[in-house]
Amino acid sequence: xxxxxxxxxxxxxxxxxxxxxxxxxxxxxxxxxxxxxxxxxxxxxxxxxxxxxxxxxxxxxxxxxxxxxxxxxxxxxxxxxxxxxxxxxxxxxxxxxxxxxxxxxxxxxxxxxxxxxxxxxxxxxxxxxxxxxxxxxxxxxxxxxxxxxxxxxxxxxxxxxxxxxxxxxxxxxxxxxxxxxxxxxxx
Amino acid sequence: xxxxxxxxxxxxxxxxxxxxxxxxxxxxxxxxxxxxxxxxxxxxxxxxxxxxxxxxxxxxxxxxxxxxxxxxxxxxxxxxxxxxxxxxxxxxxxxxxxxxxxxx
Numbered sequence: 001x002x003x004x005x006x007x008x009x010x011x012x013x014x015x016x017x018x019x020x021x022x023x024x025x026x027x028x029x030x031x032x033x034x035x036x037x038x039x040x041x042x043x044x045x046x047x048x049x050x051x052x053x054x055x056x057x058x059x060x061x062x063x064x065x066x067x068x069x070x071x072x073x074x075x076x077x078x079x080x081x082x083x084x085x086x087x088x089x090x091x092x093x094x095x096x097x098x099x100x101x102x103x104x105x106x107x108x109x110x111x112x113x114x115x116x117x118x119x120x121x122x123x124x125x126x127x128x129x130x131x132x133x134x135x136x137x138x139x140x141x142x143x144x145x146x147x148x149x150x151x152x153x154x155x156x157x158x159x160x161x162x163x164x165x166x167x168x169x170x171x172x173x174x175x176x177x178x179x180x181x182x183x184x185x186x187x
Numbered sequence: 188x189x190x191x192x193x194x195x196x197x198x199x200x201x202x203x204x205x206x207x208x209x210x211x212x213x214x215x216x217x218x219x220x221x222x223x224x225x226x227x228x229x230x231x232x233x234x235x236x237x238x239x240x241x242x243x244x245x246x247x248x249x250x251x252x253x254x255x256x257x258x259x260x261x262x263x264x265x266x267x268x269x270x271x272x273x274x275x276x277x278x279x280x281x282x283x284x285x286x287x288x289x290x291x
Contacts, residue, residue: 001233002233002234002235003232003233003234004231004232004233004234005230005231005232006231007231008227008230008231009228009231009232011227011231012224012227012228012231015220015223015224015227016221016224019217019220019221019224022213022217023214023217026210026213026214026217029206029210030207030210030214030258033203033206033207033210034207036199036203037199037200037203037204037207037265039199040199040200040203041199041200041268045268049261049264049265052261053261056254056257056258056261059254059257060254062250063247063250063254066247066250067221067247070240070243070244070247073240074228077232163234163235163236166234166236167236167239170236170239170240170243171239173243175243175246175247175250176250
């Protein structure tokens with residue numbers, strides 16, 4: 001079962017955008033802070049710490065990249081489902097059952113229309129207009145059910161496409177590990 | 188180097204160290220907020236893809252945690268440096284304080 005609440009999704013994306021902005025600012029501040037530290041502390045110890053911190057700043061940027069790739073997945077989900085509706089509940093495996101049920105109705109309507117056709121020339125019958133009117137109604141209902149079937153299948157296919165696309169995006173996320181350097185133990 | 192000069196250096200290091208600690212706290216808050224957002228997202232989007240995304244989320248969280256540990260160890264290292272200055276007998280921290288008091 002797939003369940004999507006677009007309002008909540010948009011809220012999560014907005015919060016994520018704000019967090020990424022804070023993360024970017026904080027990472028820039030951390031890097032600047034270390035550079036500043038190096039100006040006032042000059043010995044072999046700060047050299048060692050700076051070398052280690054250069055790696056740390058690269059890792060900070062990797063973290064940003066990891067987090068941003070996750071936001072891209074959130075956006076992909078929202079972008080896809082925006083065209084479907086505000087609240088989506090769908091069981092993709094139910095498509096065949098629904099199609100079979102609609103086909104069953106369509107077949108029954110076709111049978112009724114065929115029976116109207118089998119009446120042959122009814123012009124002699126004073127209330128023939130009623131029969132013709134009912135036959136027209138049946139044809140309209142048939143058209144409606146065909147439209148419903150086509151629209152439902154389009155929705156199912158759209159959802160399947162979104163899910164496949166999201167799945168590919170998630171699979172493409174390559175988490176770059178930030179290993180524990182632990183400067184203390186290097187001493 | 189004059190005690191006041193050392194004092195200025197140590198003061199700057201202490202200032203920068205306290206800034207680093209504040210960045211570490213911000214990082215921690217970001218970590219918590221990210222986890223909240225991930226939970227909200229899981230509520231907003233329930234799909235077979237969710238468990239796959241969850242797995243990646245855990246991986247990203249682990250790397251975030253490692254980064255915090257790194258930053259903490261740097262902060263502790265700087266603490267040690269400041270402590271060593273305190274032990275030199277020059278009493279650089281006091282010198283820095285006096286210098287600041289003199290400027291105020």
